Amino acid sequence: MNLRRLRLIIWKELLQLRRDRLLLPLIFLMPVMYVIMFGYVVGSDVRNLPTAVVDNDRTATSQRIVDAFSSSGYFVIAARPAGEASLQPLVDGGHARVAIIVEKGTEAALARGEMVPLGVIVDGADSKTASVASGYAAEIVAAFNQELLEKAGRASGGPSIDARVRVMFNPSLKSVNAMVPGLVASILMLSIMVIMSQAVVRERARGTLEQMMVTPITRAEYLTGKVLPYVVIASIQMTFVVLLGLFWFHVPFNGSVWTVAAGLILFTLTSIGMGLLISLVSRTQQQAQQTVMFILIPTMVLSGFIFPIESMPATVVPLTYLIPLRYALVVLRSAFLKGSTIADLWPQFVGMVVFAVGIFGLAVARFQKRLAE
């Protein structure tokens, strides 16, 4: 490998990137847009849900129940309609997403030691809100009951369970903290796959590949020179994401830089391999773009990046093991938030090594063969 020739190819590639008036700005705009969108849209937590309260009991206890809801931070009392009949227009018009109905006689029935229903209506047309809101409601009611129970337990001298529920690693349960580490890996993959595959296909589509082959440049030099600029670009993009995450969204970093670096290097190899494979199967840039979309969409959905793998049906879960991003996500999230080391994450690392060796190896071998033809 001749370093001078290598440098010249890299130089050519960078010049070509600059020639395209809008491509470089777009490349650097991309990670910023991704961080903003994911950080603010996906990372936004369901809070301050507009809530309508129908209090048919109007006692100190019913007031306490309503206060428990409004002081939780999840529900904001937006309306207090007089009867259940006026709930429909409120929910239809989107003025309330949740409604709480306290039945008449709640206080008296609780004092008698009966079980009293508490009506909670959630807007099911928005299933995330619905599932999260009903979860919060259940939690608030459970805490309320626990209080009653403890009082009764103390009065009768009976036992109770003192459960301390504690969230570790991300105590505030902020979604952004899980989102940003995942975004680092996604941006890396996206950038290398989209931009590199385009660059390689273009060379073939325009016939400049053949011109390249009659120069003294060797195949290994060509491949390295073609890949390196995009790795550098992807690294700059990742740095953008990490800096925005750490300093703008205040994502904690508890892990070791080495674990993150090892994971990213393996994943970079996998991504380069995928980019090269795409450029091998595509004849035109449009086809390359289609192939990227074909891979991108299942990757985003099945990797656990946006939607938790635990919520997927059992038949779909095995498919997720075929997605390289899945392993990278676990490694980065665990390293960022939990401080996991390579030893802790060995199954993921084994998976990543298999993909890196397999995909990168296959891609380079096929690409060399293609160039030789």
Next chain:
Amino acid sequence: MSGAVTRVLAVARKEFIHISRDWRMIVAVLILPLMQLLLFACAISFDVRNVPSVTLDLDKTVASRDYIDAYAKSGFFQARGTVSNYAGIDRAFEAGQARVAIVVQRGFGAAIAAGHAGQVSVLIDGSEPNSAQLGQTYAVALNQTLGRRALAAWADAQGLGTVKVGRLEPRIRAWYNPERRSADFLIPGLMIVIIMIVTVQQTSVTLVKERENGTLEQLLESPLTHSELIVGKVLPWAALGVFDTIAITAVAMLVFGIPLRGDITVLAVGIALFIVCALSLGLVISATMPSLESANVTALLVSFLPGFMLSGMAFRLESVPVPLQVVSYLFPARYMVEIARGVFLRGASWGLLLPQIGALTLYALVALGIATTLNRGRTGERTVPLQLVLAARRRLTERVRAHVRAGGRGSAGDRP
């Protein structure tokens, strides 16, 4: 006029031939959207179950075993074995084997039997906030039930009769989508996003491709007028978009059993307007982007990201910061997702969705206007904003060239 129709149809036919020559394109346009729908509809949901959990039993009594069993039986937690000390919990969390750890403290059984408070801790891995949130909720609710059971058993054993403690029982109902199926909620929105991705992506490159191949000039020398060319180019994609919509709606209703409660004409008019909007967006990209790469990257940014994030398809837009909410109005998907969801789930009719239909109509007119103006500007000379960018670029490139020459790097910097 009939001449214009003939010419438009000729361009459309040419475009169809381009599409049908490329089998990948047919797959991408006709089969991929359906695959995406199936994949999304099966895989996406926010209903977390089976959170993997480990237990640490420091008490080892009948009471502690009963307590631990209750978690596995609740259907929410999935037992992934036991560990023997706190270090084991750390390892399980760090390796991602478990998201919840249940620790029963020593003396739990004795405390319960004596009528004191039995100590337990539930540790939750917060690195996956969705699961962690629900895990927390379930743990709190479960402990409350178990505490009640312990109190009742104790009272029985003491011969106190039953200790009656009142409690609230949340009766949670979900309107519009009573079983709270994620599919019902997601599919109407998904449909729109998929159509948006297909149409924007495809139209954003059609004109750039002609320009790069040099065939655009040939086309413009023919008797075709500018608008005829554009209409003809876009017509096949509009047809494919409509076809995709029908196919996806059929799959949604027949395979996933999504109810169509509202007025189908609202949906049809909405979709037609929406496709015009999406195609115009694609044309705007086509007109402004200098190369296929830039067009591709921009199409990805304009269709994929806002389609997913800012359409309200999966994420509530009310909890998003205001500037992003404003941005979300700049993309047609937002209006259309509201229309689709309204028609499918809420059974909405014309009256309720009139604002959205109006917004889409306005959007379609404005976007189409911008797209034609930009494209007209594009054929003669480059558009004004682009010329400014170009001038700046040229100066920069010249400096780079000068630098290359000075550095004696030979012809490496020249166009390959």
